[in-house]
Amino acid sequence: xxxxxMQIFNGFSVSSILLLAALGLAITFGQMGIINMAHGEFIMIxxxxxxxxxxxFRTYLPKNVFDMYCIAxxxxxxxxxxxxxxxxxxxxxxxxxxxxxxxxxxxxxxSLILQQLARSIFGAPNVAVDAPSFLENSLKIGTISxxxxxxxxxxxxxCCLVGVYVLMYRTKYGRNIRGVMQNRDMAAxxxxxxxxxxxxxxxxxxxxxxxxxxxxxxIGAIGPTLGTNYIVDAFMSVVxxxxxxxxxxxxxxxxxxxxxxxxxxxxxxSLGKVLIFVCVIILLxxxxxxxFAISGRALED
Amino acid sequence: xxxxxxxxxxxVLVILIFIFxxxxxxxxxxxxxxxxxxxxxxxxxxxxxxxxxxxTGILSLGHGVYFGLGAYCMAMYLKLEASGxxxxxxxxxxxxxxxxxxxxxxxxxxxxxxxxxxxxxxxxIIIGYLTFLNRIKGVYFSILSQALAMILSVLLVGSQGYxxxxxxxxxxxxxxxxxxxxxxxxxxxxxVALAALILIFIPxxxxxxxxxxxxxxxxxxxxxxxxxxxxxxxxxxVFVYALSAAIAGIAGALYVTQVGIISPNEVGITPxxxxxxxxxxxxxxxxxxxxxxxxxxxxxxxxxxxxxxxVWSYFIGILFVVVILWLPGGLISLKDLPARIxxxxxxxxxxxxxxxxxxxxxxxxxx
Amino acid sequence: MLENNLNxxxxxxxxxxxxxSIKFGDFKAISNVSTTVNDHxxxxxxxxxxxxxxxxxxxxxxxxxxxxxxxIYRKEYDVSKLKxxxxxxxxxxxxxxxxxxxxxITIEENMEMATARRHSLYATTFLKLSKEKRDxxxxxxxxxxxxxxxxxxxxxxxxxxxxxxxIGMILAAKPRLILLDEPVAGMGRKETEKTADLLxxxxxxxxxxxxxxxMQFAKDVSDSVTVFHExxxxxxxxxxxxxxxxxxxxxxxxxxxxxxx
Numbered sequence: 001x002x003x004x005x006m007q008i009f010n011g012f013s014v015s016s017i018l019l020l021a022a023l024g025l026a027i028t029f030g031q032m033g034i035i036n037m038a039h040g041e042f043i044m045i046x047x048x049x050x051x052x053x054x055x056x057f058r059t060y061l062p063k064n065v066f067d068m069y070c071i072a073x074x075x076x077x078x079x080x081x082x083x084x085x086x087x088x089x090x091x092x093x094x095x096x097x098x099x100x101x102x103x104x105x106x107x108x109x110x111s112l113i114l115q116q117l118a119r120s121i122f123g124a125p126n127v128a129v130d131a132p133s134f135l136e137n138s139l140k141i142g143t144i145s146x147x148x149x150x151x152x153x154x155x156x157x158x159c160c161l162v163g164v165y166v167l168m169y170r171t172k173y174g175r176n177i178r179g180v181m182q183n184r185d186m187a188a189x190x191x192x193x194x195x196x197x198x199x200x201x202x203x204x205x206x207x208x209x210x211x212x213x214x215x216x217x218x219i220g221a222i223g224p225t226l227g228t229n230y231i232v233d234a235f236m237s238v239v240x241x242x243x244x245x246x247x248x249x250x251x252x253x254x255x256x257x258x259x260x261x262x263x264x265x266x267x268x269x270s271l272g273k274v275l276i277f278v279c280v281i282i283l284l285x286x287x288x289x290x291x292f293a294i295s296g297r298a299l300e301d
Numbered sequence: 302x303x304x305x306x307x308x309x310x311x312x313v314l315v316i317l318i319f320i321f322x323x324x325x326x327x328x329x330x331x332x333x334x335x336x337x338x339x340x341x342x343x344x345x346x347x348x349x350x351x352x353x354x355x356x357t358g359i360l361s362l363g364h365g366v367y368f369g370l371g372a373y374c375m376a377m378y379l380k381l382e383a384s385g386x387x388x389x390x391x392x393x394x395x396x397x398x399x400x401x402x403x404x405x406x407x408x409x410x411x412x413x414x415x416x417x418x419x420x421x422x423x424x425x426i427i428i429g430y431l432t433f434l435n436r437i438k439g440v441y442f443s444i445l446s447q448a449l450a451m452i453l454s455v456l457l458v459g460s461q462g463y464x465x466x467x468x469x470x471x472x473x474x475x476x477x478x479x480x481x482x483x484x485x486x487x488x489x490x491x492x493v494a495l496a497a498l499i500l501i502f503i504p505x506x507x508x509x510x511x512x513x514x515x516x517x518x519x520x521x522x523x524x525x526x527x528x529x530x531x532x533x534x535x536x537x538x539v540f541v542y543a544l545s546a547a548i549a550g551i552a553g554a555l556y557v558t559q560v561g562i563i564s565p566n567e568v569g570i571t572p573x574x575x576x577x578x579x580x581x582x583x584x585x586x587x588x589x590x591x592x593x594x595x596x597x598x599x600x601x602x603x604x605x606x607x608x609x610x611x612v613w614s615y616f617i618g619i620l621f622v623v624v625i626l627w628l629p630g631g632l633i634s635l636k637d638l639p640a641r642i643x644x645x646x647x648x649x650x651x652x653x654x655x656x657x658x659x660x661x662x663x664x665x666x667x668x
Numbered sequence: 669m670l671e672n673n674l675n676x677x678x679x680x681x682x683x684x685x686x687x688x689s690i691k692f693g694d695f696k697a698i699s700n701v702s703t704t705v706n707d708h709x710x711x712x713x714x715x716x717x718x719x720x721x722x723x724x725x726x727x728x729x730x731x732x733x734x735x736x737x738x739x740i741y742r743k744e745y746d747v748s749k750l751k752x753x754x755x756x757x758x759x760x761x762x763x764x765x766x767x768x769x770x771x772x773i774t775i776e777e778n779m780e781m782a783t784a785r786r787h788s789l790y791a792t793t794f795l796k797l798s799k800e801k802r803d804x805x806x807x808x809x810x811x812x813x814x815x816x817x818x819x820x821x822x823x824x825x826x827x828x829x830x831x832x833x834x835i836g837m838i839l840a841a842k843p844r845l846i847l848l849d850e851p852v853a854g855m856g857r858k859e860t861e862k863t864a865d866l867l868x869x870x871x872x873x874x875x876x877x878x879x880x881x882x883m884q885f886a887k888d889v890s891d892s893v894t895v896f897h898e899x900x901x902x903x904x905x906x907x908x909x910x911x912x913x914x915x916x917x918x919x920x921x922x923x924x925x926x927x928x929x
Binding site: 523532 | 731789841
Binding site for chain 2: 095228284
């Protein structure tokens, strides 16, 4: 019984990380028809930002303030990643709107460049980030222990999810995004500055990836290939859930995360991946556009 | 007319490339010749990829899978030959006591050669049916093909005892009884690869010129419209996808003979996506372009790795960005540059402007 | 309605739409629509935007699924259950609003694709068009006025010429029923007249259903008209009779019918 609960917790933990990684992806793909293969590298940027912040705190600030670095790190990871995203968008991405295949390849090239940049600046080997002391240990309920780090990530993921939901459904800005997502021309006709919406949304997507990267530093080592480890699963979550749908992304992340860890537990790491892939293919037989895909004449291709 | 001129260009280019490669052993060291042998294998994959991507619009980001499957089939045969009846070395290290059942038939070269084509084709047909029949969106297919590549890579790494794990299969000694390190064998293998290149190019060119080739292009341009013209796109997509898988498998098998090793490094996402850049740089939809792209990009990679390994990652990343954004027709399209510049100075009727707007599509009609 | 009865005696019924409803999620786009189209008839579907005209066309050629009712082709085949390429092969040709021809191949190659009746992998690789088919293809090319441009790519055609190429491709397959979606949208006066002539020639071989907004065009070419409103049939008959129906006037024509330049 305890192992079952641990397994489910693990599954949700992986899902929460996937959710953070995939949320930004779902929005950029759903809204702008852009497949951002460099999304993993924005996760990496967030992770390295956290690393740098941690080092700065350690070097320049008194020891008792060290734990606070994680607050700064979370903010800065979001901002730095969003900044990179804005620059990228203005230079390159805006030429690719509505062209998924081209965006896929171009952003792959960008991911190679970013990875090499990380290698040049930080070196190829992995670096470690020390978690703040209040995240050490675990919450013990009976004989089961839930790692505080993973709980913290779960909380961050839920906060982000709520934040994105509120933004999309309760603010004017969110309404603009959804309008552009469903019918670009109509939104433009109603006076929405679609270019600005695209730009800010893309940056937000990258910022969310940065947050995911920050969260990842506390459960493992980080290196230039951090992004590639998560990008495929993140994309699968979006594919399963349906592009542009937040609910879909949640479902997709849970499907891939929980499903993946379950299969891994039942068989082994490699076979587990095969099985979840097979499940995705089967699922797509019935719902080729994802489970919660937004359908409508405007999205006909 | 334009088609005839483009067709002549292609033939000339192909002949030039063939002459260049066929005479290579006379003016290059054996070491470089082997390198070109490797590049030829990549060029073969590129032809197959052009058939599905350049002509039919199927962007596969996981063709390393088929390349790898063909390569591993060949490698299994070579490994068994090298072990001469005993258990292969890596299996002994991994604690296996006897040869796994699925390895046994590969001692027979005819079986191994057949599997080089059969295994990739069967997988391609399965994947093709599961995706194309259900009209899974183009980019979803691309993402799934990536996942496929990652999965095979993970499987290979995880099954050390069966597949050699992350080291792959290597340390071969003979092929069909002839020593692999003997210069004569290497020379013959080089020419075999070159022959394969030509023997695969010709039927592909044939297909492209017939009505089926036009259907591929039509599917790329408007799959829905193809349905309403009475054709079932899924049938053609599965066919051309399986064909490209067979081609990649053959290329993989040849690769192993040239290079002497196959590992998960050649199977995963990164090498698969790199295959796409060869096709894009050369010029997709031309068959000749991808050959040039594969030879050229890999030659540059070798040169860069020898001198500036770090620069290579930047270079190829930038190459991706630049080619896709600003040179979508690849290097082949450069030959039309003078004509296009001339046109820019002749602002006449709207129809000619229309011609400018989608010139790349006309360019792709070269074969 | 009397006119339709006379037609039924003279010509075969090509299409029967029986009590068809189409739903998208909760939205009922088409409610209990029934109508019949006969051979050699030119029927126009008219009505305001969103009335469901294109939706019905989509359902006939297999693009949409219907939630209720039946669509019977040539009194025998229930096409609501079949795939698009099968329906097309059976002789129902569909032309879309935006010209959708294949830009990567020449005009002649477009036509060859459409004319060929054998679609197997073997046939498309090894067989060429028979002389008879090739002659017919040339005839259609001439008919639509693109014979001189056969080796060009469709990118070089004017908007009207692209529409005719698409119509030519449909004709090449020798259909019994042609579905046209706004064939003269974006055309000038001359091109519209030429399209009207095309339709008058075409109806000698088959039945035609046209969705259109150009009322003058409808008046010139149609044998009968079905008026759609909010997914239902409002009225059916000749253009004259329909134009005098008060309900129709209130809903649609009263607001000023569309006329192209």
